[in-house]
Amino acid sequence: REGKTCAFIDAEHALDPIYAKKLGVNIDELLVSQPDTGEQALEICDALARSGAVDVIV
Template sequence: CAFIDAEHALDPVYAKKLGVDIDNLLCSQPDTGEQALEICDALARSGAVDVIIVDSVAALTPKAEIEGEIGDSHMGLAARMMSQAMRKLAGNLKNSGTLLIFINQIRMKIGVMFGNPETTTGGNALKFYASVR
């Protein structure tokens, strides 16, 4: 099993108490969203693991956003990154039989008067490619 800790928040002591076999867990704390998704793709292509967990989609920050200034507009950048990654990952996951689990966060849509104001980060690609939600 591989754990991509994009939030940089994994507590190995607590995880072990929950029953996680830390000694056999491949863990990566990537610097950018692109790096995290490339690691997922490499693991899927290698067939080295059966399960990859990404924590979390909201923390998959595009490199351009990290290198930019706080307050810069990066409209749609994360959604584009996820869309490109899912197109690339889908076939490799299928061919290797690897399960990829994305943990995500719920955000509130501003100004919604009717309907559900909740949404998830990362654009629509995950919703379209997901086998189970």
């Protein structure tokens, strides 16, 4: 809504894009990662945070 870049780390592979869209999430602009392990999730989160390329990480 504010034009910020958001990354969603879907560690449980449970993202429901239809429901998210109903909640107001811009699915077309959402960066989604579905890591296979918790370690991968943390590595992705760390890399995104350090890069400064995203405004919000969920």
